[in-house]
Amino acid sequence: MNIFHDANRKQIANRRVKDKSLHMIFLLATSVGIIALTVLLVDIIIDGWSNLSPDLFTNFPSRKAEDAGMKSGLVGSMYIMLILVPLSFILGVGAAIYLEEYAPKNKLTRLIQLNISTLAGVPSIVYGILGLALFVRMLSLQKSLISGALTMTLLVLPIIIVAAQEAIRAVPRSRRDASFALGATKWQTVSRSVLPSSLPGILTGVILAASRAIGETAPLIIVGASTYVAFLPKSLTDAFTAMPIQIYNWISRPQVAFKDLGASAIIILLAILILLNITAVIIRNKYQKNI
Amino acid sequence: MPNKQETTIDKTKSSSNPFKNSRVSILNKIMPILLFLCAIVSVFTTIGIVITLLSETVNFFREIPIFDFLFGTKWSALIEPKQFGILPLLAGTLMITSIAIIVALPIGLASAIYLSEYAPDKVRRIVKPILEVLAGVPTIVYGYFAISIITPIIQFIFPSAGVYNALSAGIAVGIMIIPMICSLSEDAMSAVPRSLRDGAYALGATRFEVALKIVVPAAFSGIVSSAVLAFSRALGETMIVSLAAGSTPTLTFNPLDSIQTMTAYIVQVSLGDIAHGSIEYGSIFAVGMTLFVFTFLLNILAQYISRRFREEY
Numbered sequence: 338m339n340i341f342h343d344a345n346r347k348q349i350a351n352r353r354v355k356d357k358s359l360h361m362i363f364l365l366a367t368s369v370g371i372i373a374l375t376v377l378l379v380d381i382i383i384d385g386w387s388n389l390s391p392d393l394f395t396n397f398p399s400r401k402a403e404d405a406g407m408k409s410g411l412v413g414s415m416y417i418m419l420i421l422v423p424l425s426f427i428l429g430v431g432a433a434i435y436l437e438e439y440a441p442k443n444k445l446t447r448l449i450q451l452n453i454s455t456l457a458g459v460p461s462i463v464y465g466i467l468g469l470a471l472f473v474r475m476l477s478l479q480k481s482l483i484s485g486a487l488t489m490t491l492l493v494l495p496i497i498i499v500a501a502q503e504a505i506r507a508v509p510r511s512r513r514d515a516s517f518a519l520g521a522t523k524w525q526t527v528s529r530s531v532l533p534s535s536l537p538g539i540l541t542g543v544i545l546a547a548s549r550a551i552g553e554t555a556p557l558i559i560v561g562a563s564t565y566v567a568f569l570p571k572s573l574t575d576a577f578t579a580m581p582i583q584i585y586n587w588i589s590r591p592q593v594a595f596k597d598l599g600a601s602a603i604i605i606l607l608a609i610l611i612l613l614n615i616t617a618v619i620i621r622n623k624y625q626k627n628i
Numbered sequence: 629m630p631n632k633q634e635t636t637i638d639k640t641k642s643s644s645n646p647f648k649n650s651r652v653s654i655l656n657k658i659m660p661i662l663l664f665l666c667a668i669v670s671v672f673t674t675i676g677i678v679i680t681l682l683s684e685t686v687n688f689f690r691e692i693p694i695f696d697f698l699f700g701t702k703w704s705a706l707i708e709p710k711q712f713g714i715l716p717l718l719a720g721t722l723m724i725t726s727i728a729i730i731v732a733l734p735i736g737l738a739s740a741i742y743l744s745e746y747a748p749d750k751v752r753r754i755v756k757p758i759l760e761v762l763a764g765v766p767t768i769v770y771g772y773f774a775i776s777i778i779t780p781i782i783q784f785i786f787p788s789a790g791v792y793n794a795l796s797a798g799i800a801v802g803i804m805i806i807p808m809i810c811s812l813s814e815d816a817m818s819a820v821p822r823s824l825r826d827g828a829y830a831l832g833a834t835r836f837e838v839a840l841k842i843v844v845p846a847a848f849s850g851i852v853s854s855a856v857l858a859f860s861r862a863l864g865e866t867m868i869v870s871l872a873a874g875s876t877p878t879l880t881f882n883p884l885d886s887i888q889t890m891t892a893y894i895v896q897v898s899l900g901d902i903a904h905g906s907i908e909y910g911s912i913f914a915v916g917m918t919l920f921v922f923t924f925l926l927n928i929l930a931q932y933i934s935r936r937f938r939e940e941y
Contacts, residue, residue, distance in 0.1 A: 431666025460864020552766025
């Protein structure tokens with residue numbers, strides 16, 4: 338019996354050892370991501386926790402770290418969201434409905450679909466360059482709130498379209514058939530049966546897109562968000578700043594006091610992102626089973 | 629939701645003629661057009677990107693010969709004498725992406741193998757959301773991570789390293805793309821049918837042999853395309869490199885040196901006040917165009933690989 342030959346036994350033992358040790362290596366590799374996240378969070382909390390005060394919300398940026406706040410950044414980010422969310426919702430969901438419910442199976446449709454997946458891979462800084470050329474210069478909106486918001490809208494649009502398409506596709510065929518059988522027109526079916534059923538999925542996508550936009554820095558720098566804004570924008574064409582821009586400004590300075598202030602601002606940014614993500618998960622879990 | 633449908637009918641009936649409701653029929657005709665316009669916005673975005681990049685880049689090449697741009701070894705856009713040879717920026721970008729891939733590919737792949745082949749369900753349910761969180765962290769936060777944690781560690785190990793160095797930024801970018809490689813590769817591995825694994829187990833293979841000799845080869849196209857996509861993502865990464873890699877465009881192969889990437893250059897110029905139509909303004913577009921072409925080609929390559937070399941089961 339060959340199997341019980343000594344050399345073979347050794348080989349089998351070797352293979353077992355190999356299996357065990359690689360199991361450990363794979364486990365270690367997986368823990369790298371978790372460790373990195375833990376270290377990152379702990380580092381930020383250690384640096385930023387002590388600076389966390391109401392001043393951060395109520396004060397404008399200042400030359401002195403102890404007086405500086407990010408009121409203008411918070412309000413700027415909020416205004417951007419107020420423009421971005423409805424606009425990208427309408428455009429994104431509209432595009433998704435068209436592609437899923439109306440689009441004929443032809444070359445143009447395939448082109449649009451391919452184009453959306455390509456756009457999702459374009460670096461965010463390139464959207465910034467587009468915004469600079471198109472909104473800031475060509476439409477002469479200047480380095481303003483509206484330029485920034487429109488640029489970000491284009492950036493998150495592919496995310497929303499893909500999420501909405503998936504949500505619409507998940508609505509069973511029978512829903513539509515039932516609606517048609519009752520004599521509803523195509524649009525009535527789409528707007529009163531398909532859309533309400535897919536709304537939770539769509540909202541999840543919109544929230545995720547918004548959380549992407551809140552943390553995005555590079556495109557806003559390119560379209561000219563200012564790093565020092567000591568007022569709140571009063572109109573769409575006013576100069577603006579946003580939370581990540583303020584963070585960038587603080588952590589790129591050499592003084593430790595400003596770096597720590599940046600860490601506090603990051604805590605606030607991450608807290609907002611976590612809240613958004615929890616909302617998305619709650620919506621997903623609450624309505625998922627209803628379809 | 630049957631109630632809603634009933635009200636729909638009620639409304640139609642209450643109007644004078646249920647079969648010729650003009651509002652309904654107009655909506656039915658107009659909505660497809662409006663929705664089509666929404667869908668076409670994305671096409672115009674692409675066209676807009678290509679046209680703006682192309683037109684400003686052509687303007688730029690009227691002043692700077694395209695040959696000097698592509699093969700020049702000195703980039704000095706903001707200090708006289710101005711020189712626009714993109715090679716230092718390109719070398720900086722490739723150094724960052726290479727470091728990132730060296731960090732992320734083994735870790736991401738090993739995590740993917742662990743999650744798909746080894747991990748019990750309980751562990752997977754905990755680890756996957758953590759990786760999702762890691763993927764959702766804004767890049768500016770990774771930038772902070774690089775300068776406040778990674779750079780001091782590197783300076784401790786290599787005292788010759790500068791405050792800004794390519795290694796620190798590269799590692800941070802690598803950590804950023806781990807979740808991407810992991811989740812895309814894991815998708816590819818989970819798509820490998822159970823029967824292949826069972827066949828190997830029946831022949832007496834260990835778990836490690838199944839993972840490396842059956843699952844990885846079968847999912848190879850998906851793994852490669854995930855790596856290519858991650859590479860392209862690293863190429864376009866901006867804030868980490870602006871914060872941690874410095875702003876000195878030098879043609880160097882020493883990862884401890886301060887360098888500048890294409891994206892960091894665009895940020896540097898944008899932070900200053902540049903006049904529209906100036907040569908610096910044009911250079912943003914020329915560099916942006918280079919970046920766009922690279923990422924675009926890589927994305928096409930990734931799609932091609934995953935389609936062309938996919939093993940169908």
